[in-house]
Amino acid sequence: MIPEVLDPASRSRIDLGGLEQSLGFLLRVSQLKVFHHFFEKLGHIGLKPGEYSVLWVIARNPGIRQGLLAQNLAIKNAHMTKLIRSFEVYGFVERRIPDEDRRAVELSLTEQGEAFVARHKPDFFGYIQTLDSPLDESETRELVRLLAKFSGISRESVQ
Numbered sequence: 001m002i003p004e005v006l007d008p009a010s011r012s013r014i015d016l017g018g019l020e021q022s023l024g025f026l027l028r029v030s031q032l033k034v035f036h037h038f039f040e041k042l043g044h045i046g047l048k049p050g051e052y053s054v055l056w057v058i059a060r061n062p063g064i065r066q067g068l069l070a071q072n073l074a075i076k077n078a079h080m081t082k083l084i085r086s087f088e089v090y091g092f093v094e095r096r097i098p099d100e101d102r103r104a105v106e107l108s109l110t111e112q113g114e115a116f117v118a119r120h121k122p123d124f125f126g127y128i129q130t131l132d133s134p135l136d137e138s139e140t141r142e143l144v145r146l147l148a149k150f151s152g153i154s155r156e157s158v159q
Contacts, residue, residue, distance in 0.1 A: 033131075055092060062109070
């Protein structure tokens with residue numbers, strides 16, 4: 001469950017003691033705001049941002065190795081294994097063990113998984129436009145650019 005995000009008016013009544021200049025604190029509060037909005041808009045369809053992100057990357061990279069996927073999305077291997085198993089139960093993902101490396105696991109979407117990803121792409125990539133944000137469109141693009149640069153994700157890979 002995502003904690004409620006304080007409205008800016010109530011936050012302005014307390015002394016944050018410099019936290020308003022802390023990158024980690026600001027990123028966390030911003031993440032909570034975005035997640036709260038995400039679940040408010042898309043929670044009814046059972047879509048979760050992390051799960052959809054995994055499916056999206058598999059769709060874009062059929063046959064991707066599970067370890068590489070986990071590494072690039074900063075998901076612990078044990079959690080990724082559980083997630084992939086649940087996707088198999090839903091019929092969204094197929095796992096393949098390549099003959100040349102029996103320790104590896106390659107992932108692809110099933111037809112059902114591809115349909116799920118396609119059906120929810122507008123929801124996943126479009127919900128943020130309904131967020132009540134003090135940033136204008138240009139500032140939002142700049143924030144995304146800076147976060148992509150800060151996180152090490154190239155601007156070209158940001159959709």
